[in-house]
Amino acid sequence: MSDSKYITLISYDGFEFVILREAALISETIRAMLRGPFREAQTGRCEFGEIRGPVLEKVVEYFHYHHANRDQTDVPDMDIPVDICLELLMAADFLGLDSKPQMRDIS
Amino acid sequence: MASRNRPRPIRRPLINKEAGGFDQCWATLQSAMTDIHNKNASKLSFENLYRASYKITLVKRGEDLFNKVKEFETEWFHNHIIPGVDELVRNNLPSIALIQMTTSSSHERREAGERLLRGIRKIWEDHNTSMNLIADMLMYLERSCAETKQASVYATTIGLFRDHILKYGLKDVDGSDQPFIIMDVVIAVVLDLINMDRDGDIVDRNLLRDITGMLEQLYETDEEKENEKLYTTIFEPRFLTASEVFYKAECEKLLRESDAGSWLRHTRRRLLEEEERCVTSVSNFTKDNITGVVEKELVLAKMDDFLAMEGSGLKAMVDNDREEDLGILYQLIARIDKSKSTLKTNLQSRVMELGLEIEQTLKNTDFSTPTAAGASREAEDGTEGADKPKALSPAAQQTAAAIKWVDDVLKLKSKFDTLLENCFSNDLVIQSAITKSFADFINMFERSSEFVSLFIDDSLKRGLKGKSDEDAEFVLQKAIVLVRYLSDRDLFERYYQKHLGRRLLHNKSEIHIEKELVRRMRAELGNHFTAKFEGMFKDMELSKDLSTNYKDHIRNLGDDDRKSTELAIHVLTTNFWPTDVMGRGVLQDGDASRADCIFPPSIKRLQESFYKFYCQDRSGRVLTWVPSTGSADIKCYFPKVPGKDSGPLSKDRRYELNVSTYGMIVLMLFNDLSDGESLSFEEIQLKTNIPVSDLTKTLTSLSVPPKFRVLAKEPLAKSVKATDKFSFNAQFVSKQIKIRVPVISSTSKVEGSEERKETERKNDQTRAHVVDAAIVRIMKQRKELSHTQLTTEVISQLSGRFKPDISLIKKRIEDLLAREYLERMEGDTAAYRYLA
Numbered sequence: 001m002s003d004s005k006y007i008t009l010i011s012y013d014g015f016e017f018v019i020l021r022e023a024a025l026i027s028e029t030i031r032a033m034l035r036g037p038f039r040e041a042q043t044g045r046c047e048f049g050e051i052r053g054p055v056l057e058k059v060v061e062y063f064h065y066h067h068a069n070r071d072q073t074d075v076p077d078m079d080i081p082v083d084i085c086l087e088l089l090m091a092a093d094f095l096g097l098d099s100k101p102q103m104r105d106i107s
Numbered sequence: 108m109a110s111r112n113r114p115r116p117i118r119r120p121l122i123n124k125e126a127g128g129f130d131q132c133w134a135t136l137q138s139a140m141t142d143i144h145n146k147n148a149s150k151l152s153f154e155n156l157y158r159a160s161y162k163i164t165l166v167k168r169g170e171d172l173f174n175k176v177k178e179f180e181t182e183w184f185h186n187h188i189i190p191g192v193d194e195l196v197r198n199n200l201p202s203i204a205l206i207q208m209t210t211s212s213s214h215e216r217r218e219a220g221e222r223l224l225r226g227i228r229k230i231w232e233d234h235n236t237s238m239n240l241i242a243d244m245l246m247y248l249e250r251s252c253a254e255t256k257q258a259s260v261y262a263t264t265i266g267l268f269r270d271h272i273l274k275y276g277l278k279d280v281d282g283s284d285q286p287f288i289i290m291d292v293v294i295a296v297v298l299d300l301i302n303m304d305r306d307g308d309i310v311d312r313n314l315l316r317d318i319t320g321m322l323e324q325l326y327e328t329d330e331e332k333e334n335e336k337l338y339t340t341i342f343e344p345r346f347l348t349a350s351e352v353f354y355k356a357e358c359e360k361l362l363r364e365s366d367a368g369s370w371l372r373h374t375r376r377r378l379l380e381e382e383e384r385c386v387t388s389v390s391n392f393t394k395d396n397i398t399g400v401v402e403k404e405l406v407l408a409k410m411d412d413f414l415a416m417e418g419s420g421l422k423a424m425v426d427n428d429r430e431e432d433l434g435i436l437y438q439l440i441a442r443i444d445k446s447k448s449t450l451k452t453n454l455q456s457r458v459m460e461l462g463l464e465i466e467q468t469l470k471n472t473d474f475s476t477p478t479a480a481g482a483s484r485e486a487e488d489g490t491e492g493a494d495k496p497k498a499l500s501p502a503a504q505q506t507a508a509a510i511k512w513v514d515d516v517l518k519l520k521s522k523f524d525t526l527l528e529n530c531f532s533n534d535l536v537i538q539s540a541i542t543k544s545f546a547d548f549i550n551m552f553e554r555s556s557e558f559v560s561l562f563i564d565d566s567l568k569r570g571l572k573g574k575s576d577e578d579a580e581f582v583l584q585k586a587i588v589l590v591r592y593l594s595d596r597d598l599f600e601r602y603y604q605k606h607l608g609r610r611l612l613h614n615k616s617e618i619h620i621e622k623e624l625v626r627r628m629r630a631e632l633g634n635h636f637t638a639k640f641e642g643m644f645k646d647m648e649l650s651k652d653l654s655t656n657y658k659d660h661i662r663n664l665g666d667d668d669r670k671s672t673e674l675a676i677h678v679l680t681t682n683f684w685p686t687d688v689m690g691r692g693v694l695q696d697g698d699a700s701r702a703d704c705i706f707p708p709s710i711k712r713l714q715e716s717f718y719k720f721y722c723q724d725r726s727g728r729v730l731t732w733v734p735s736t737g738s739a740d741i742k743c744y745f746p747k748v749p750g751k752d753s754g755p756l757s758k759d760r761r762y763e764l765n766v767s768t769y770g771m772i773v774l775m776l777f778n779d780l781s782d783g784e785s786l787s788f789e790e791i792q793l794k795t796n797i798p799v800s801d802l803t804k805t806l807t808s809l810s811v812p813p814k815f816r817v818l819a820k821e822p823l824a825k826s827v828k829a830t831d832k833f834s835f836n837a838q839f840v841s842k843q844i845k846i847r848v849p850v851i852s853s854t855s856k857v858e859g860s861e862e863r864k865e866t867e868r869k870n871d872q873t874r875a876h877v878v879d880a881a882i883v884r885i886m887k888q889r890k891e892l893s894h895t896q897l898t899t900e901v902i903s904q905l906s907g908r909f910k911p912d913i914s915l916i917k918k919r920i921e922d923l924l925a926r927e928y929l930e931r932m933e934g935d936t937a938a939y940r941y942l943a
Binding site for chain 2: 033037096
């Protein structure tokens, strides 16, 4: 069955965010999640056991911002409120957003 | 959110040591790995697993995790994979090539081999898939591994596969203690299948490709260095060795059973096959190596043997114009050897052989009948108008031989030109090799200069009148080609001068074609070479003008004397014309033939008159009449013979005889005789002062052949002796009014051997002078030179004319030393200085 265009990211406190699949694939982790035979790939829903709602919200916003401006240069940084920045950092680390997207070969 | 100024403390969900501890995480991961290996992963949540490894990494126990994973995999291999492999191998083992049992058919072997390989392939693929998933799972761990420079999980697990499966030794397979390494088994099976493929069996090539692909992805160590792929380090060498063995055997078989042509085709096919195999069955990396092996074993190893084969080897290919074979041979050799040296040497020797064969054929051909020499060549010397072919005179035979030689050489040349174009794609190396061989054998043949000139002579005399421009062009080109090959150009020049002289004087060829040919020769060989010929042309034109002018002059003098003799004159500049034409040839009796012969008075008057005319515009010139050339038209009146009433003798006969100058002088003598009187040979000789040999020839032509017997000879024998008597033959009858008594020197015949020696001697003399001049010129310029340098200079300067002998140069140097043109340098006897 073909993959749907949108996937759902769910925080541990129950907030659900629907986002374009393509946009979310910047994250290495989400990419790994969605390939392979795992449950997430089948349902198109990713649950994150350690990310809070507001933090995930910011992450999703980032995905969207990145995707919208993907072809442009010199894009100004997104606005990040100071009080969630630590948690956001950890979430980014978890999701593999701190490095440039690399493709890995699956033989 | 109340305050936005301070970061909020991080609140993690409940972590207690137990729940998020190492062991629990590991337990989760372990069970997940088992599920993955069992293809049961769909129940799992990736995020859980990822988070588990994440947590472990955060507490800095990543290394432990890593080791645990390794342990798990190793154990998995041992307990779950190896038994399967073991069974696979054992089941198929009796048929596996490793033990080389020949009792099984190749079909069984193939089936068994393929089964084994399929099994291995499946294991590999499964492993690969699982490992990818596990690596994903441990992605967080890997990211931190990358910072600490440990090998990646994936690489490590691949390495585990290599170590625990491929390098695993199956024990006790055939009762011996030697373990069978699985990898060896696999590779052996692969090689066996490849060999079967080569023999024409159908094997599963995709399978082979997958296996070799697997080997390409495995490395010797976990560091995955590029040049340490198992494929390169283990598979490829064995593949190349096995292929070498295979092709060596195949080559032997070919040598025993088939011929060079099929060898070539077979080799070409194999090369294409192997290249294809690199795409379908093994990796493309191997392409150069394997084609190298094929080239070495099939092409190079036994090439000499194949080429030497009777009936199909290089000799036969060339002789029978097997262009396809030669083309393939050329392509194959070009692959392995840029200089194509074997082909080159073989061709060269073949050319030499064929060239020398031509000479041999020449000796063996009997030219005595016209058909042997080619039906189109007519005999000279007296068989004009003959209806049935008579035997050719020896001179004509020799000429025919010359022409045949040239024809054969040209044919050989055109054959090789075709081969060069069609098979060797005009390769320059080969072209120059062939040219050199041609030059070699042509120059080895002593009479080549003479023969080439004769060939040109014959073509120009014979057929170019009336031929189209194209045909003429063709012949000219061929002629120039031959001249180019000759190295003794001065000898050729000498012969050509002689033949050209004869042609011009007897008007035997078209002047514009002659000029064209000389023009081309000039372009090829340089001005000095053709200067004489051009001088000869000019002389001819001038002479024509002179004759016309003289005629006008005489007419204007008013003496319309019907008895005066018409004069058509050729004035020849001495240096341009060949010496024997000028009457300075060598005679057997050693006399100079230009001793003045006594002309009849009417002729003498004519000569003086012309001389006066000639000197009107020019002063200080000496004209010398050459009686050995030239001809005269004489009107003869034979009165009817009294006593005969019927038949031709009963009538008056008037004929116009065309005879040589000597003939004219002799015949005029008989005008003063009364009937019945005769002159003896000696008397004639005294009265005319014609040299004896020429006189003999002249009298023979006038008295021996019945057609021209205007003089009666006593005795009637065929040969003329000094004691013979000659008289006017009143009974001479001829069907024609105009009779041309053949002039003996109008044909350019092949020289007898004494003549040739003489020509060569004269040529050598000239060469000595030329070398002298060259040495002096060089030394004058350079002042001081060493012996070797001088020699080299001389040779290179004279290369356009001939190749000087080293000994000749040495002799000339010594001569010049004696004549004090040069002196030896003090202290260095091998160097010379120019003395002004």
